[in-house]
Amino acid sequence: xxxxxxxxxxxxxxxxxxxxxxxxxxxxxxxxxxxxxxxxxxxxxxxxxxxxxxxxxxxxxxxxxxxxxxxxxxxxxxxxxxxxxxxxxxxxxxxxxxxxxxxxxxxxxxxxxxxxxxxxxxxxxxxxxxxxxxxxxxxxxxxxxxxxxxxxxxxxxxxxxxxxxxxxxxxxxxxxxxxxxxxxxxxxxxxxxxxxxxxxxxxxxxxxxxxxxxxxxxxxxxxxxxxxxxxxxxxxxxxxxxxxxxxxxxxxxxxxxxxxxxxxxxxxxxxxxxxxxxxxxxxxxxxxxxxxxxxxxxxxxxxxxxxxxxxxxxxxxxxxxxxxxxxxxxxxxxxxxxxxxxxxxxxxxxxxxxxxxxxxxxxxxxxxxxxxxxxxxxxxxxxxxxxxxxxxxxxxxxxxxxxxxxxxxxxxxxxxxxxxxxxxxxxxxxxxxxxxxxxxxxxxxxxxxxxxxxxxxxxxxxxxxxxxxxxxxxxxxxxxxxxxxxxxxxxxxxxxxxxxxxxxxxxxxxxxxxxxxxxxxxxxxxxxxxxxxxxxxxxxxxxxxxxxxxxxxxxxxxxxxxxxxxxxxxxxxxxxxxxxxxxxxxxxxxxxxxxxxxxxxxxxxxxxxxxxxxxxxxxxxxxxxxxxxxxxxxxxxxxxxxxxxxxxxxxxxxxxxxxxxxxxxxxxxxxxxxxxxxxxxxxxxxxxxxxxxxxxxxxxxxxxxxxxxxxxxxxxxxxxxxxxxxxxxxxxxxxxxxxxxxxxxxxxxxxxxxxxx
Numbered sequence: 001x002x003x004x005x006x007x008x009x010x011x012x013x014x015x016x017x018x019x020x021x022x023x024x025x026x027x028x029x030x031x032x033x034x035x036x037x038x039x040x041x042x043x044x045x046x047x048x049x050x051x052x053x054x055x056x057x058x059x060x061x062x063x064x065x066x067x068x069x070x071x072x073x074x075x076x077x078x079x080x081x082x083x084x085x086x087x088x089x090x091x092x093x094x095x096x097x098x099x100x101x102x103x104x105x106x107x108x109x110x111x112x113x114x115x116x117x118x119x120x121x122x123x124x125x126x127x128x129x130x131x132x133x134x135x136x137x138x139x140x141x142x143x144x145x146x147x148x149x150x151x152x153x154x155x156x157x158x159x160x161x162x163x164x165x166x167x168x169x170x171x172x173x174x175x176x177x178x179x180x181x182x183x184x185x186x187x188x189x190x191x192x193x194x195x196x197x198x199x200x201x202x203x204x205x206x207x208x209x210x211x212x213x214x215x216x217x218x219x220x221x222x223x224x225x226x227x228x229x230x231x232x233x234x235x236x237x238x239x240x241x242x243x244x245x246x247x248x249x250x251x252x253x254x255x256x257x258x259x260x261x262x263x264x265x266x267x268x269x270x271x272x273x274x275x276x277x278x279x280x281x282x283x284x285x286x287x288x289x290x291x292x293x294x295x296x297x298x299x300x301x302x303x304x305x306x307x308x309x310x311x312x313x314x315x316x317x318x319x320x321x322x323x324x325x326x327x328x329x330x331x332x333x334x335x336x337x338x339x340x341x342x343x344x345x346x347x348x349x350x351x352x353x354x355x356x357x358x359x360x361x362x363x364x365x366x367x368x369x370x371x372x373x374x375x376x377x378x379x380x381x382x383x384x385x386x387x388x389x390x391x392x393x394x395x396x397x398x399x400x401x402x403x404x405x406x407x408x409x410x411x412x413x414x415x416x417x418x419x420x421x422x423x424x425x426x427x428x429x430x431x432x433x434x435x436x437x438x439x440x441x442x443x444x445x446x447x448x449x450x451x452x453x454x455x456x457x458x459x460x461x462x463x464x465x466x467x468x469x470x471x472x473x474x475x476x477x478x479x480x481x482x483x484x485x486x487x488x489x490x491x492x493x494x495x496x497x498x499x500x501x502x503x504x505x506x507x508x509x510x511x512x513x514x515x516x517x518x519x520x521x522x523x524x525x526x527x528x529x530x531x532x533x534x535x536x537x538x539x540x541x542x543x544x545x546x547x548x549x550x551x552x553x554x555x556x557x558x559x560x561x562x563x564x565x566x567x568x569x570x571x572x573x574x575x576x577x578x579x580x581x582x583x584x585x586x587x588x589x590x591x592x593x594x595x596x597x598x599x600x601x602x603x604x605x606x607x608x609x610x611x612x613x614x615x616x617x618x619x620x621x622x623x624x625x626x627x628x629x630x631x632x633x634x635x636x637x638x639x640x641x642x643x644x645x646x647x648x649x650x651x652x653x654x655x656x657x658x659x660x661x662x663x664x665x666x667x668x669x670x671x672x673x674x675x676x677x678x679x680x681x682x683x684x685x686x687x688x689x690x691x692x693x694x695x696x697x698x699x700x701x702x703x704x705x706x707x708x709x710x711x712x713x714x715x716x717x718x719x720x721x722x723x724x725x726x727x728x729x730x731x732x733x734x735x736x737x738x739x740x741x742x743x744x745x746x747x748x749x750x751x752x753x754x755x756x757x
Contacts, residue, residue, distance in 0.1 A: 056713075056726030059469040059743070059751040060435035066387040067471055074472075075113065075431035076389040077415030078438060078460050079748050082143070082177055084400050084410050084417065085128040087135035088185075088349070091402040093159055094410060095138065096417050097125035099174065100145050101436040101748035102693070102728065105160045107719065110410065110419055113433035115725045115749065116160040118713050121150040121665065121692045123729075123748070126173035126203070127180040131195045131226065133188045135159065139181050139198060139227045143173025147214025150665065150692040153181075153200060155227045162716035166223075167200075167230040170215040174207045177344070177396055178245045179283070184269075186253040194226030199255060199270060204243035212691065218242025220257070222270050233270050240264050240273045247284045249308060251291040256309060258284035258296055265309050276309045282343035283357070290352035295375065297342040297357060302375050319378035320359070320369060337361035342369075346399040348423075351406050356381075356424040358397040366394040368411065370424035379425060383413040386429030389474060390414070390437075390460040393482050399424075435750030440506075441487045441542025442578070442620060442672065442732045443745065448551045449494060450738040454519075455745060456489030456499040458506060464519050466494060468739070469753065475519035477501050486513075487532075490544025492554045494518060496565040498544065500530065500557060507532050510540070512556060514565055528568055530557040534617065539591050541576025548737075549584040553604045560605045573608035574599055578620060581627030582677070589618045598630065598641060611643060612655055620672040620732070624680040631658075631683060631705075636669040638685055640705065658705040660685060663694045674733045676740065684742055686730030698727040698744055698754065711754055726752040 062074025079101030087093040094106040096113065100123040105116040122142025131137035136159050142151040152169035156162060184197035204218040219238030221230045232238060241257035241264060248255055255266040263277035263284065283297045294305045302315040320342075340361045348354035353374045359367050368381040385392040392414035402408035409420045416431030440458035449466075454475065456462035460483040463472035477499050478484025485502040487510050492498060495518050500510025512528035515521060530540025540557030547553035552564045555577035559568045575596075577588040586601040588608065596617045599608040614634050621632040630641040642654040662668040669687055676682035683701045685708075687694050698711040713725045728749040735742055742754040 055755045056724040057753045058435040059753050061389040061463045061472040064471040071387050073433040075434035076437045079436045081412040082126045083128045085130050086400040087130045088132040088403045089135050093135050095128050099124045104434050110430050118162045120163040126176040129181040132185045133195050145174050146212030147172040148692050149213045170213045172210045176203050182246045184248045184253045198223045198227050201244045201246050245284050247286045250288045277312050283345045285345045285347045287347040287352040288349045297345045299341045315375045337365045344398050348401050356399045364394045368397045382426045384428045388429045438748045439745035444545045446491050446546050447548040452491050454489040454491035454497050456486035459483050461486050462489050477513050477522050487542035488544045488556050490556050492565045498556045534591050543576045545577045548580045579623045581623050582625040585627050587623050622673045622675045625677050631673045633670050638670045661696050663696050672732045674735050676735045677737050684733045686733045688729040697730050
């Protein structure tokens with residue numbers, strides 16, 4: 001690991017490290033109450049120090065068959081795509097962006113992908129534009145599923161190896177898939193090494209349920225220095241061109257803005273506009289191969305102008321009325337679709353007769369279409385999910401053509417990139433390295449079977465690995481064709497798996513569901529249910545654990561088994577088991593509405609007694625091997641509890657706050673913790689913001705919490721060193737008891753492993 005200027009606590013912890021003391025006899029009782037409100041560190045607080053990450057490795061879900069077929073990393077996708085773009089020079093640089101899982105790049109024409117979110121604070125992107133002449137330079141419209149003051153315009157000048165904000169605006173951008181940011185290719189400045197003029201059409205936030213830090217203020221913005229600085233254009237121009245799809249004439253620089261009111265043109269760089277078509281428009285496209293032509297889609301078809309937008313004619317089409325089922329696996333019958341709307345039109349830059357577009361319809365029956373004769377006849381494209389791990393679901397396709405190869409066009413299908421090499425007639429999975437699954441809740445590795453781990457996904461059921469993450473098997477807990485909401489995944493043995501299935505959605509009750517054949521088939525028991533509402537008596541934590549000594553004993557949420565998963569019953573006095581010490585004592589939490597008790601059991605979870613009470617609840621905990629110190633996450637901070645009664649008497653209140661570095665945005669939100677069982681002075685914590693990205697997410701202390709090192713990359717990605725931008729927005733951190741490697745599941749940024757070796 002690279003050297004760093006560490007973040008040091010302001011006072012001594014008073015903690016003596018304990019090394020492998022396996023058996024202890026202690027008297028533990030209620031001794032401490034936490035009541036201070038420490039929900040976040042106010043913005044403007046010292047940011048702490050960090051260093052560049054070394055040792056991140058993607059643990060992307062990939063099957064053994066895919067590995068044998070040559071897939072190098074895998075790529076489970078699992079976040080909703082919103083934009084894709086390819087450079088216009090040689091087509092080697094491709095960017096793919098999701099709604100809440102960040103941005104991914106390929107530097108080899110899409111053969112391999114990697115996350116690229118260094119300096120990028122938004123959770124996603126709803127628009128990307130690569131400089132047409134200088135592809136090192138990229139503009140992204142930062143977005144999220146809710147409004148945030150850290151969204152807005154971000155610029156990269158090193159092929160997405162790093163980003164910086166250039167125009168922060170409190171937008172959401174949820175489900176906004178317009179082509180909203182574009183460069184004017186006629187403003188190339190060779191001396192400055194950039195294309196000078198760029199435009200952004202700010203969203204009108206058409207999603208009515210958007211929330212958060214949000215300001216609805218559609219408008220038109222222009223940059224005259226390649227995206228480094230921006231200004232909002234006059235009120236009239238912003239009223240006309242706000243929330244529009246944009247395009248620029250390849251030769252003259254005329255700006256086109258298309259929206260629900262029609263098509264508008266500007267010949268003075270957006271200062272004023274003239275309406276040239278009076279009807280709702282869903283997308284607009286131009287092509288270098290035919291500069292004077294402009295194409296638009298509307299709800300029922302296409303129109304074209306052959307004089308740079310002044311006059312328009314309808315294109316008579318065939319092939320778009322086929323009664324075909326959509327791309328989603330949710331429907332199978334080829335019956336006429338209803339409420340069809342066309343959009344996302346892109347015209348080939350070399351051959352203007354070649355074009356692709358999408359159609360959306362009711363019941364997820366969404367398709368992609370291709371034409372080779374200027375839009376007169378169309379064929380429905382086919383999508384091959386290939387080596388994708390998770391089910392393919394319909395998505396609102398977008399497209400980007402290769403600059404010189406007329407057969408290559410990028411899109412996405414399911415939640416991953418897809419590539420066509422036959423001009424858009426067939427698309428195949430091309431997501432090698434795109435690792436973005438969301439594993440909700442907490443997990444623990446099996447202490448008896450090295451390499452065995454079951455991770456359940458909030459949206460896509462999950463997967464189980466027997467070889468430490470090299471290969472995975474899909475686990476269809478829900479029995480749905482599209483995925484499912486599963487929590488608390490636990491591998492009791494190579495054959496017995498358990499998880500909570502929430503058929504009604506994310507916040508619905510979880511039903512304990514068991515597989516006894518390694519994940520091939522599942523059976524739920526509706527008598528064994530827990531809720532995610534901490535105010536209810538049946539609340540259970542989405543966490544599972546196998547006892548470190550008795551491998552027949554295991555715990556999922558508020559339930560326990562002592563016969564290897566054959567029978568289960570609710571625990572009295574415990575809402576979830578988080579950790580165990582080397583002697584087999586269990587540490588859990590009993591939730592009591594807004595408060596919680598830290599509890600311990602010495603009889604396999606049959607009975608529990610209280611260590612201390614914590615106002616505000618507990619989100620995660622970990623324990624030293626001797627059980628003498630518990631580290632817990634509460635109210636977004638890290639605390640330690642000394643469980644020895646004599647030391648507790650000496651210290652008075654044994655619950656002590658441990659200082660951790662805040663993010664550069666001034667937030668402290670510690671959510672997860674793990675102690676290295678072989679080196680108990682080594683502690684890992686995970687800090688996530690959810691509303692935006694924490695630049696100090698996964699942190700490590702080698703001295704029991706005195707000094708902290710940031711493991712997330714905060715320097716530009718070094719292509720030569722093999723550095724990876726891993727571990728963003730950690731959901732759960734756990735040290736593998738067999739290997740000592742750190743496993744990290746994230747909030748929509750995939751599964752990762754970190755090793756300092």
